[in-house]
Amino acid sequence: MTNSTGNESKREQVDLLVVGSGIAGLVTALTAAEQDANVMVVSKGALSSSASYHAQGGIAAACGEDDNPELHAADTLRAGRGLCRPSAVETLVEDAPARIDDLRNWGARFGSEPGLEGGHSRSRVFHSRGAETGREIELAIARRVRAESRIRVCENERVLGLWRSRGYCVGIIGEQGRIFSSATLLATGGAGALWSRTTNPRGALGEGIAIAYRAGAAVADLEFVQFHPTALSASGMLLSEALRGAGALLLDTSGERFTDELAPRDVVARAIAARGSALLDLRPIDRGRFPALIDRIREAGYDPETEPVPVAPAAHYTLGGIVTDLDGRSTLPGLYAAGECACTGVHGANRLASNSLLECVVFGRRAALAALADAPLDLEPESPEPPPAEVDLVDRELREQMWQGAGLVRDAAGLEPLRTASALVPRLVAECALHRRESRGVHFRADFPVEDPELAAHTVLRHGQEPLFERWS
């Protein structure tokens, strides 16, 4: 690697360059290494620092005797409110059981019986130690990555832009230099931390989405952001659905119930937002089932045995992202994407719980195989010095602006000012949200509160063009 401001242009070359070390990135890297490819993983933090590490609920796969991929598909499509890409859903649910086997083979341990979760008609959600599923998977595959001689890991290296040559992506521009690669895969996660209240780690800023868009790749569906109804008011720490599934109650400040605790996330979130905040009463449940979570609530200064804890909705999951086909190919040749930063269309307008870890594993693997199978690029970069990468600054004021203007309930008046926001992804979110003049799934517009059957299509943004609705089969 060379310093991007330096004169020397020494380059490293790998078969697959993976940006991001959450579950999507690490699965992609392991899959490619198993195909004898030389892989480099570049991540802006330590290997396991990611949203993946924090995933509490679980990972879905139709493995039970009373279950099958068709039932899993039906539940996914129902959640997605007419907008799921059918071929992506079919791929997700068909591949799921084999991918759970892969994770087990790589060392992840799940409880023997899958559990039932909101929106799933069968018990199909695999958990580790109550609410530690993301941590279990992430640590298991990170150990495997470290032990794999074909994978080089480059931690604490932030990617600022893509290196383009003759219409191809030929690598990345990092803070410390450039890396040339036959194929580049972004697994940089979502953008939840652009909102002031979030369950996401602070680094989840949608940087990969901005980088891809700036390099000419299409992005889509950025208006669809899932807000989790029950995050701890003080910190945004997620209090999993499983607590409500086990019987925890939502109360208003006078101690009255005001909503069906098991209604879909967006319905519960809007019911809480309409009241400003709420209390989650954990006294009726068997708290021993959630030891780690209960400990963390205590550490935050609450005693869930004696008093309900204050909760409020928080930005949680980015449904949109870099447009890809079912094998991770973006619209920019040489560039692939997988995980939360990608948009296959699989989640439609609302994500079914526990389908996103699955998405990382299913589409991460497929993207790795496609990247290696596609004709390797034999391109020398056109210019020895690529143009300097543009970097967005995200501050507290912008996050608050996102919460006010592009939060749970939006309208044109709140979204318009975001079109000139100081960072790119907020501007793209506003463009998509303004273009969709209806309410569907997690996107609720107070000025267009009804779903419009004409708009069952994906909102696609391409550089220098007006937003378009596209139908994906």
Ligand SMILES: Cc1cc2nc3c(=O)[nH]c(=O)nc-3n(C[C@H](O)[C@H](O)[C@H](O)COP(=O)(O)OP(=O)(O)OC[C@H]3O[C@@H](n4cnc5c(N)ncnc54)[C@H](O)[C@@H]3O)c2cc1C
């Ligand atoms: C609290 C919480 C609980 C959740 N619970 C569940 C659950 O139970 N089940 C479920 O299915 N989903 C759950 N989700 C969602 C799920 O965890 C994520 O969708 C998924 O883990 C995303 O994985 P990823 O690999 O795509 O991205 P991430 O895990 O977010 O990883 C992104 C990686 O990219 C790196 N990166 C980002 N930008 C750059 C850059 N510019 N340069 C270099 N590196 C960069 C980051 O450092 C990180 O390593 C939860 C999410 C949260 C936040």
